[in-house]
Amino acid sequence: MAPTDISNPKYFHKVVDCQWACPTHTPVPEYIRLIAQGRYAAAYMLNWESNVFPGILGRVCDRPCEPACRRGRVEEKPVAICRLKRVAADYKGEIDAFMPEIPAQKNGRRIALIGAGPASLTVARDLLPLGYSCVLFDKDPKAGGLMRTNIPSFRLPATVLDEEVERILGFGVEARFGQKIKSLATLLKDGYDAVFIGTGAPKGKDLDIPGRREAAANIHIGIDWLTSVAFEHVHTVGRRVVVIGGGNTAMDCCRTALRLGGMDVKVTVRSPRRVMKASAWEIEDAEREGVPILDNHAPKAFLVEKGRLKGVRFQKMREVGIDTSGRPRLEPSGEEVVLECDDVLMAIGQENAFPWIERSIGLEFDERSMPKVDRATMMSTRPGVFFGGDAAWGPENIIWAVAHGHQAAISIDRFCCGEEVQARPAPHSSLASQKMGIHEWSYKNDYSAVQRVAVPHADKAQALRNLKVEVELGYDDQLAAREAARCLNCDVQTVFTAPLCIECDACMDICPVDCINFTANDDEAALRQKLRVPARNKAQSLYISDPLKTGRIMAKDEDMCLHCGLCAERCPTSAWDMKKFMYVEAQSAAACLTHHNAYLR
Amino acid sequence: MSYIAKPSAHHPALPKNALGLTRRDYEGTMSTLCAGCGHDSITAAIIEACFEMDLPAHRIAKVSGIGCSSKAPTYFLSRSHGFNSVHGRMPSITTGANLANRDLVYIGVSGDGDTASIGLGQFCHAVRRRLNMTYIVMNNGCYGLTKGQFSATNDKSSPSKKGEANPFEAIDLCQMAIQLGAGFVARSFSGDKAQLIPLIKAAISYKGFAFLDVISPCVTFNNHPTSTKSYDYVRAHNMASENQLDYVEHKEEITVDYAEGSSASIEMHDGSLLLLHKLDQQHDPRNADAALMTIRTNAAKGSVATGLLYISQDQQDMHDVLATVEQPLNAASMADLCPGSKALEAINARLR
Structure with missing residues (x-):
C-alpha cells in the first residue's frame, strides 16, 4: 500500500466517526470535552453554529453519530452523544452575546x-x-x-x-x-x-383496503393526526387504538394515543421486528410505556359494523429468506388475526407533493x-x-x-453574487500537537470503563397523564460528566513520523487494542489479513507509514484505536504524537463559525 | 513513565487460546521503564509465548533479582507467582522454589549486572546444577538504573554515550553457559520478536537449564550510534537469518517441508518439536564445540550470532540427578515430610 496522505483532511476527518457520520459534521468530541469541563455555553455554541438546533436535536435527533461511534465497537454501547448535546442546551445559560x-x-x-x-x-x-x-x-x-x-x-x-x-x-x-x-x-x-x-x-401514505371509506371517521393519517394534536384540534382518542406502521411516526402515534385516553394501544408492523424503521430507542420508549409491538402483521381490511370501525383484520406474514436488497422476503402464513379497536392511526410513510x-x-x-x-x-x-x-x-x-x-x-x-454555484468552498482543518509535557496531554487520555449512563425518566404514571410532561429528564451535571468521560476523543489523532522511528516495538507492545503493526508492506487485502488482529472492518482505514529503516512499514488499523495516547507516551523518539484534528465545514456566513474557527490552529 | 493505567478495553476480535484467555490476560501492570526500553519488548514476547503455549498463569513462577531487568516481571503475568529477590540471588531463590515444587514453570529474569557481576557465582551454580528453568538475561551492556555505567557484558569496542572508552573485555554469557553445561543456550534480540518468541517457547518446553541471552538496547544510556548494543548496530550485525527456528507444539500437525540437509527437528521433553531450518554447515546446535566456534568467529567479526546456539538432547535436570521425590513437597503427606526420629536415626547411622 502507498503511504497514507495525512495532509488530506479527509483522512483524519473519517477517523472521527461521529463527526464524519453527522450530516453537518458537528465537532462532537470537542463539545463533549467542553461539557466535561462544565463549559456548557461554549459547547452549545459549537453545536448551534453547526446544527442550529442543539436543544431540539439533543432530544429528537436521528443521531447518525451514535451508530457510528467507536465506543460502540470497542464495547457494546456508543457514547450518548445526543443526550450530551441536550445537556449543553439545558445548562447553557445566557448566550445572546455570542450571536x-x-x-x-x-x-x-x-x-x-x-x-x-x-x-x-x-x-x-x-x-x-x-x-x-x-x-x-x-x-x-x-x-x-x-x-x-x-x-x-x-x-x-x-x-x-x-x-x-x-x-x-x-x-x-x-x-x-x-x-x-x-x-x-x-x-x-x-x-x-x-x-x-x-x-x-407533508403527505401521509394511505391504505386502500376494504372498509377504508366506510370507517373513515375513525381512521387517521398519522402525521395529520399528530399535527391536529399539536395545534390542539384533537384532544381525545378511542379507548382501543391500533397503530399501523413501524417507523418513528408510529412510535409517536402510539405514545400520543396513550396520553389522549388510549387504554389498549397496539403497534402493528408488516415486517419482522428486526427490520423496523423506527430507531431502537424509540421502540424501547414505546414498549416501556406498555405498547406491544406485533410484527409480521399485514393489514387486510378494516372491519365496519353499523357504519362504525370495529377492528382491523390482519394477515400474518412469515419470513421466507432474504431478497436481493437484503431485506426479509415475506409471504402470507394463512393465519388471520382480528384486532378490535375504536381508532386506527396509519403511519406507513410519507410522500412529497408539489401540486403548487x-x-x-x-x-x-x-x-x-x-x-x-x-x-x-x-x-x-x-x-x-x-x-x-x-x-x-x-x-x-x-x-x-x-x-x-x-x-x-x-x-x-x-x-x-453572480458566482459559480457549483464551486464549493473548501472546509478548513488543522492539526495541532496536544503535548503539554512528558506524558501529559491537553485532553484526558485515561480510559473510562464506565458503561453508558442511563437518562433519568419522569414518573411513568404522571407522564402518561399529561401530553406536555417531558418523559426524559436529561442528565444532570454529574451524570453528564460520567457519560462525557466515555468519549474516546477520536479527534485527537495518532500521528506517526517515520524517520524518527527506531522500531523498538514499544507502541505495538503497549497498544491496548493491538492496532499498531510493524510489518512488510503488501497490498491492502493481504495487509489487512496479516495484522496482529486482522482488520476486517473495511469501513475503517489503515494508516500506512513511509518505509522504515529495516524496510518494514508501520501499519495501523484505525478501527479500534482508543486514542489513549499510550503509543506516543511509550515512544522514545516522539515518532508518535497526539495531534488534535479540527475540521470546520464551510458555511455562507463566517459570523456563524466564530466558535469553530477559534479552534483552528 | 505513564500516569494512566493501560486501558482495560481490548480488541473484541482478539484471539483466544485453549484456556479461553487472550494475550491481554497474560499482562502485568504498566511498565515504569523508560519508553522504548528493550526490556518491554522482551516482556511482550514472554506474554505472547505463554499465551500461545496455553500456560495457566498460576502454574508459572517468575523470579528476579535487582535492576531494570528485574523490575520487568511486574509487567507480565500478574496472575503468576512472583519473587523479586536480592541483587544477584535470583538463581538461589529459584533453586529453593524448584526443589520445593518441581511442577511449576520457572521463569527467571535477570540483567547483565545481576548475572554477570554481582550474581555471577549464583549463575554458574544454577547452570551447573541443571536447574529446570528458563533463565532470561535482559542484556543492555550497562547499568541503566544507576546512570548507565558499563556492565561486564559491554563490548570493549563499545564506548559510553559520552564517548568514554570501555577498558575491559566483555563476558560472553552464552559461552559461559555452554561451558558450564547448560542444556539449552540461545541468544536473541528484543527487536526481533519473530525469533525471540519461538526461542522463549522452546526454552520453557526444555527440561533442564535453558539460558536465553537477549540483547535489549537501553534507549536512555546505550543506544548511541557507536554502541554495539544499540537497535541499529544489532540490526546491522545480527546473524539471525543464518539460524531460524520454529517451535511446534505437540498438538499441531507439521505441515512445512524443508529441503533435506538444510533442516533438523529436535523433539522436546513435552513432545513439542523444534524445527531448525537454514541449518548452517558450520554450526549444528547439537554440537557444543561448533556452537562456541560460531559465537567466537562472529564476535571476532563484530557480528552477533543469534538463534538457538546449543541444545543438548539428553540433559538430566536437577531432580533427576538428585533422585528427588516426584511430587511437589506441598503435595507430600505429613508422614513423608516428617518421617520421625526413627528415620533420622537410620540416616545418621548410615553416615556414622
Whole structure:
C-alpha cells in the first residue's frame, strides 16, 4: 500500500466517526470535552453554529453519530452523544452575546423561503448575518415545520422548540405564517432574488383496503393526526387504538394515543421486528410505556359494523429468506388475526407533493414526480430555485434538513453574487500537537470503563397523564460528566513520523487494542489479513507509514484505536504524537463559525 | 513513565487460546521503564509465548533479582507467582522454589549486572546444577538504573554515550553457559520478536537449564550510534537469518517441508518439536564445540550470532540427578515430610 496522505483532511476527518457520520459534521468530541469541563455555553455554541438546533436535536435527533461511534465497537454501547448535546442546551445559560451580528444595512437581496421547518430556518440563519432579507412562508400559524407538528411535546417541549426557532425569527425574518403558497409561478413574479423550498414531505401514505371509506371517521393519517394534536384540534382518542406502521411516526402515534385516553394501544408492523424503521430507542420508549409491538402483521381490511370501525383484520406474514436488497422476503402464513379497536392511526410513510409547482416554469421533475435537485448545490433545474430538507429527496430527518440548509445558503449567496454555484468552498482543518509535557496531554487520555449512563425518566404514571410532561429528564451535571468521560476523543489523532522511528516495538507492545503493526508492506487485502488482529472492518482505514529503516512499514488499523495516547507516551523518539484534528465545514456566513474557527490552529 | 493505567478495553476480535484467555490476560501492570526500553519488548514476547503455549498463569513462577531487568516481571503475568529477590540471588531463590515444587514453570529474569557481576557465582551454580528453568538475561551492556555505567557484558569496542572508552573485555554469557553445561543456550534480540518468541517457547518446553541471552538496547544510556548494543548496530550485525527456528507444539500437525540437509527437528521433553531450518554447515546446535566456534568467529567479526546456539538432547535436570521425590513437597503427606526420629536415626547411622 502507498503511504497514507495525512495532509488530506479527509483522512483524519473519517477517523472521527461521529463527526464524519453527522450530516453537518458537528465537532462532537470537542463539545463533549467542553461539557466535561462544565463549559456548557461554549459547547452549545459549537453545536448551534453547526446544527442550529442543539436543544431540539439533543432530544429528537436521528443521531447518525451514535451508530457510528467507536465506543460502540470497542464495547457494546456508543457514547450518548445526543443526550450530551441536550445537556449543553439545558445548562447553557445566557448566550445572546455570542450571536452573530445582523447588519442593519441590508444588502438589497430578498430571498423567499417556503415552509418554516428546519431547512428554511437554517437558510435564514446562514443568510441573515450577510445582510439578506428573508421572507418565510408557512401554511401553519407557527414556525417549526414537522418539529412542531409531528414531534409530540412529551419528547420535545414547546418551550425548547420556541426558543431555538424564535432566535432565528428574531434575527429579522419577515414571517408570513398561515399563508399557503398555491403557485410557485405567482411567487416568482414577486421578484425574489432566490427561492428556497423546504416544504417537507407533508403527505401521509394511505391504505386502500376494504372498509377504508366506510370507517373513515375513525381512521387517521398519522402525521395529520399528530399535527391536529399539536395545534390542539384533537384532544381525545378511542379507548382501543391500533397503530399501523413501524417507523418513528408510529412510535409517536402510539405514545400520543396513550396520553389522549388510549387504554389498549397496539403497534402493528408488516415486517419482522428486526427490520423496523423506527430507531431502537424509540421502540424501547414505546414498549416501556406498555405498547406491544406485533410484527409480521399485514393489514387486510378494516372491519365496519353499523357504519362504525370495529377492528382491523390482519394477515400474518412469515419470513421466507432474504431478497436481493437484503431485506426479509415475506409471504402470507394463512393465519388471520382480528384486532378490535375504536381508532386506527396509519403511519406507513410519507410522500412529497408539489401540486403548487407548475410544470411549465423550467423546473423539471423526475418520473417519481420529485424535483430534479443537484446533490451538491441543492439547486433545481430552474436557476435561483433551491430545495432542501424532505422536500428535496423525500423523508430524511432534521439533521439532514439542516445540512441541506447550509449548502443551499452557500449556493444562494454565490448565486446572488453572480458566482459559480457549483464551486464549493473548501472546509478548513488543522492539526495541532496536544503535548503539554512528558506524558501529559491537553485532553484526558485515561480510559473510562464506565458503561453508558442511563437518562433519568419522569414518573411513568404522571407522564402518561399529561401530553406536555417531558418523559426524559436529561442528565444532570454529574451524570453528564460520567457519560462525557466515555468519549474516546477520536479527534485527537495518532500521528506517526517515520524517520524518527527506531522500531523498538514499544507502541505495538503497549497498544491496548493491538492496532499498531510493524510489518512488510503488501497490498491492502493481504495487509489487512496479516495484522496482529486482522482488520476486517473495511469501513475503517489503515494508516500506512513511509518505509522504515529495516524496510518494514508501520501499519495501523484505525478501527479500534482508543486514542489513549499510550503509543506516543511509550515512544522514545516522539515518532508518535497526539495531534488534535479540527475540521470546520464551510458555511455562507463566517459570523456563524466564530466558535469553530477559534479552534483552528 | 505513564500516569494512566493501560486501558482495560481490548480488541473484541482478539484471539483466544485453549484456556479461553487472550494475550491481554497474560499482562502485568504498566511498565515504569523508560519508553522504548528493550526490556518491554522482551516482556511482550514472554506474554505472547505463554499465551500461545496455553500456560495457566498460576502454574508459572517468575523470579528476579535487582535492576531494570528485574523490575520487568511486574509487567507480565500478574496472575503468576512472583519473587523479586536480592541483587544477584535470583538463581538461589529459584533453586529453593524448584526443589520445593518441581511442577511449576520457572521463569527467571535477570540483567547483565545481576548475572554477570554481582550474581555471577549464583549463575554458574544454577547452570551447573541443571536447574529446570528458563533463565532470561535482559542484556543492555550497562547499568541503566544507576546512570548507565558499563556492565561486564559491554563490548570493549563499545564506548559510553559520552564517548568514554570501555577498558575491559566483555563476558560472553552464552559461552559461559555452554561451558558450564547448560542444556539449552540461545541468544536473541528484543527487536526481533519473530525469533525471540519461538526461542522463549522452546526454552520453557526444555527440561533442564535453558539460558536465553537477549540483547535489549537501553534507549536512555546505550543506544548511541557507536554502541554495539544499540537497535541499529544489532540490526546491522545480527546473524539471525543464518539460524531460524520454529517451535511446534505437540498438538499441531507439521505441515512445512524443508529441503533435506538444510533442516533438523529436535523433539522436546513435552513432545513439542523444534524445527531448525537454514541449518548452517558450520554450526549444528547439537554440537557444543561448533556452537562456541560460531559465537567466537562472529564476535571476532563484530557480528552477533543469534538463534538457538546449543541444545543438548539428553540433559538430566536437577531432580533427576538428585533422585528427588516426584511430587511437589506441598503435595507430600505429613508422614513423608516428617518421617520421625526413627528415620533420622537410620540416616545418621548410615553416615556414622
